[in-house]
Amino acid sequence: MTVALEEPLGANPLTRPRLTWVGLAATALGAVAITALLFLVTPLSGYVAFVLIAAVLYVIALTVVSALVEGWRHAKDRLMMNVLLATVLFAVLALVGVLGYTVFRGLSRFDGTFLTHSMRSVAEADPDGGAYHAIIGTLEQVGIATAIAAPLGILVAVYLVEYSSGRLGRVVSFLVDVMTGLPSIVAGLFVLALWIVLLAQPYSGFAGSLALIVLMLPTVIRSTEEMLKLVPAALREASYALGIAKWITVVRVVLPTATAGIVTGVMLAISRVMGETAPVLLTVFGAQSINFNPFSDPQGSLPLFVFTEAGQPNNTALDRAWAGALTLILIVLLLNLIARTVARFARVK
Incomplete structure (x- = not known):
């Protein structure tokens, strides 16, 4: 003897839709657009400031959008992941920037003369001399x-x-x-x-x-x-x-x-x-x-x-x-x- 179910099994109520790459791209474009608008109406300037402000706005906007679409649990996960990625990128970029700029400026004088000569009897304005x-x-x-x-x-x-x-x-x-x-x-x-x-x-x-x-x-x-x-x-x-x-x-x-x-x-x-x-x-x-x-x-x-x-x-x-x-x-x-x-x-x- 079989008993028919009065109501069909529905979807899992804990399942929420997930953000696609389109949503992520739209959030990023929106953060860039808002940053550009801020630079137009305020005295803000500089490429570094633009990137930093756009990144902060993107993290905030993505957290809010994720909370509305995916739920607060996924939003917290995205927030912490973005914060961790931002700190890693900041550390790596700082290291690469210091090393890269030092190499860029140092190669102009890093030669055989610099490595084999001292500063004895060499004026500071003299291009010769070494270390x-x-x-x-x-x-x-x-x-x-x-x-x-x-x-x-x-x-x-x-x-x-x-x-x-x-x-x-x-x-x-x-x-x-x-x-x-x-x-x-x-x-x-x-x-x-x-x-x-x-x-x-x-x-x-x-x-x-x-x-x-x-x-x-x-x-x-x-x-x-x-x-x-x-x-x-x-x-x-x-x-x-x-x-x-x-x-x-x-x-x-x-x-x-x-x-x-x-x-x-x-x-x-x-x-x-x-x-x-x-x-x-x-x-x-x-x-x-x-x-x-x-x-x-x-x-x-x-x-x-x-x-x-x-x-x-x-x-x-x-x-x-x-x-x-x-x-x-x-x-x-x-x-x-x-x-x-x-x-x-x-x-x-």
């Missing part, structure tokens, strides 16, 4: 700082993760947190007061390296600490089960497993201090001639070179400043590529 002395100084200062800060930071991180369990570990961790937010000029003033004024040492590249060490340490420690925490505990336990001492386990198992992350953390620290100007200005003092000895006399530095040239009232000096900025970016990029290659071949198979 060879500053490149040598930056490489030596950052190299010395890395050679000291990287192993020291790794040892502190190993202590905090593998051995620390009392008050000393908490104190060290707190001091690392404090140093993370330390302004770079404070690090420079500290080295200036202690190394140069109190101990009567000369301005030198090594003094600048001491200031860079203070800035590098917290980054190396925190990044290495997080990488060591990500090493599975099963690897340590398996090593202990074989009767291997703890320090051998750390050296032969834990550190090789975290090598890629440790190298990345060291490169982040190098990238941070590579462009610091304030500590270098206070400790290295700067020089226009080549000085290969970082332990004696003032020495050049790329950030200081860019700062000095950018402050000169002529276009030739400004072109050298843009070329110096491009050189700094290329050095950081090259060091990152080298570090990635080393980490790739050094990781545990």
Whole structure:
């Protein structure tokens, strides 16, 4: 015996129509038209302002239209998606804009003469001269700082993760947190007061390296600490089960497993201090001639070179400043590529 349904099954009441590409295009055109009208009747001007206002109006209009057609649930989803896309595009466009403009302005003076000559006996209005002395100084200062800060930071991180369990570990961790937010000029003033004024040492590249060490340490420690925490505990336990001492386990198992992350953390620290100007200005003092000895006399530095040239009232000096900025970016990029290659071949198979 069959029972006939009195009413046919209807559509799902939760189903709502969805916006098509035609609706999206119409909303975008409406936002552009309203923006153009605002620019006609108000003093607003500029391409950047036009794009920003049109984008904001589009997001608002699309949210309202979606709420009317699709429902508030889909409207909230579209709103959050558009906000996320806008923030990503803004970050990417800012990065591309900075890099692109630096390359555009820096290539006009980035040549063999710039890379192989110093500013000794070169007038600021003279189109010649280069940043060879500053490149040598930056490489030596950052190299010395890395050679000291990287192993020291790794040892502190190993202590905090593998051995620390009392008050000393908490104190060290707190001091690392404090140093993370330390302004770079404070690090420079500290080295200036202690190394140069109190101990009567000369301005030198090594003094600048001491200031860079203070800035590098917290980054190396925190990044290495997080990488060591990500090493599975099963690897340590398996090593202990074989009767291997703890320090051998750390050296032969834990550190090789975290090598890629440790190298990345060291490169982040190098990238941070590579462009610091304030500590270098206070400790290295700067020089226009080549000085290969970082332990004696003032020495050049790329950030200081860019700062000095950018402050000169002529276009030739400004072109050298843009070329110096491009050189700094290329050095950081090259060091990152080298570090990635080393980490790739050094990781545990």
